[in-house]
Amino acid sequence: MSVKFGLLALFADGPKYGYQLRTEFEERTGGTWAVNVGQVYTTLERLERDGLVAAEGTNADGRAMYAITEAGRAALDGWFSTPVTDSDRPRNELAVKLLMAATTSGVDVAVVVQRQRTESLRTMRDYTTLRRDAEAVDDVAGVLLLDSMVFALEGEVRWLDHVEATVLRRGGRLAVPAKPRRAIRPAAGRAVERSER
Structure with missing residues (x-):
């Protein structure tokens, strides 16, 4: 915002x-x-x-x-x-951190994911408590804001599970792409990286 x-x-x-x-x-x-x-x-x-x-x-x-x-x-x-597009939002530090962890030797991706999952679940618990407090005083704006934050964290935890499963299926490490990447611009105007074909 x-x-x-x-x-x-x-x-x-x-x-x-x-x-x-x-x-x-x-x-x-x-x-x-x-x-x-x-x-x-x-x-x-x-x-x-x-x-x-x-x-x-x-x-x-x-x-x-x-x-x-x-x-x-x-x-x-x-x-x-x-509408807000991905290009309007700051880069996702968590995504960058996990991608770097998954492609850096000597880093246990499962440990990085588990630490983040623990923190995300703790934060979600705290927001859920604050949401109950906001609901008790009929603070609808506060409830909606906290709902947004809880939903985002739920998505983050699901994504963390996906990252962990994907990396572990590949032996605990992702290969660095051999082909150069180029930016493409989908219809919404967002830059996305993909491998050259």
């Missing part, structure tokens, strides 16, 4: 000041994405520079207030209506 658009979305219900944006951003993301005040003000400056928000004077406490502009509303509408 782009901090820029996350902050821009906060202006939809009215003008805000910097620290208020920080607090509301963390509340709306269930405390799972902390942003520091400096990052908020830097992003706010860029939003103003790009004409997406405009200064609206000060509030009763003397804090500089900002409001979304028409251009900002159009940009926000565009963000909400555009």
Whole structure:
């Protein structure tokens, strides 16, 4: 998620000041994405520079207030209506780590997978507890956010099982491809590596 658009979305219900944006951003993301005040003000400056928000004077406490502009509303509408693709997400460090482990001599892939599985299951347990707490206070947004995190971890654990089984079937190590790889761009525009034919 782009901090820029996350902050821009906060202006939809009215003008805000910097620290208020920080607090509301963390509340709306269930405390799972902390942003520091400096990052908020830097992003706010860029939003103003790009004409997406405009200064609206000060509030009763003397804090500089900002409001979304028409251009900002159009940009926000565009963000909400555009699906997130893999190219919008950071690289998956776990995938890179396991692929490196599976192709590096002297590394026991089963041990690497088991340590990660243990951590993923512990994190899933913690999120499930937090989800129950959110459900108890009727925090629907928190429940949905935690559901997303639990579902992602369930997928991760299934993938870890698959990686372990695949590598073990091949004697505990994957061969480094002899053929060079080239990037291809599927219809969705995502770069994928495949062997030359």
